[in-house]
Amino acid sequence: xxEISDQKFAKAYSMASNTQLKFPPDIMLHFYAxxxxxxxxxxxxxxxxxxxxxxxxxxxxxxxxEDLSPEEARRKYIEMVEKYIGTV
Numbered sequence: 624x625x626e627i628s629d630q631k632f633a634k635a636y637s638m639a640s641n642t643q644l645k646f647p648p649d650i651m652l653h654f655y656a657x658x659x660x661x662x663x664x665x666x667x668x669x670x671x672x673x674x675x676x677x678x679x680x681x682x683x684x685x686x687x688x689e690d691l692s693p694e695e696a697r698r699k700y701i702e703m704v705e706k707y708i709g710t711v
Contacts, residue, residue, distance in 0.1 A: 628694075628697065631701060631711050632661065632697045632700065632701060634711050635700060635701045635704040635705075635711045636658065636700075638704050638708050638709065638711065639654055639658075639700075639703075639704050639708060642708050644707070644708060646707065648680070650703075650707065652680055652681065652683075652684040653684065653703060654700065654703060655681060655684060656681075656684035656685050656687060656688045656696075657688060657691075657696045657697075657699045657700035657703065658696075658700055659685060660685070660688045660689075660691055660693060660696035661693050661694075661696035661697040661700055662693070663693075
């Protein structure tokens with residue numbers, strides 16, 4: 624990634640982290656999965672606790688993005704921020 628893209632990604636993350644907007648769970652899971660895929664160096668950790676439904680949804684979201692490169696996940700994360708929050 625170029626430095627400009629890194630800065631844009633950091634700005635998008637800041638916007639998403641600090642927004643007062645409320646999103647449905649499926650949108651939040653997409654934000655989560657793209658961010659994790661974009662920022663995790665050696666794969667990602669999936670919680671094994673079968674009783675925790677939220678962790679199951681997180682694991683499913685991560686599995687849906689497993690074929691993306693970190694760069695593609697960054698691009699998709701920025702696209703979501705721009706779609707739901709505003710221009711990065």
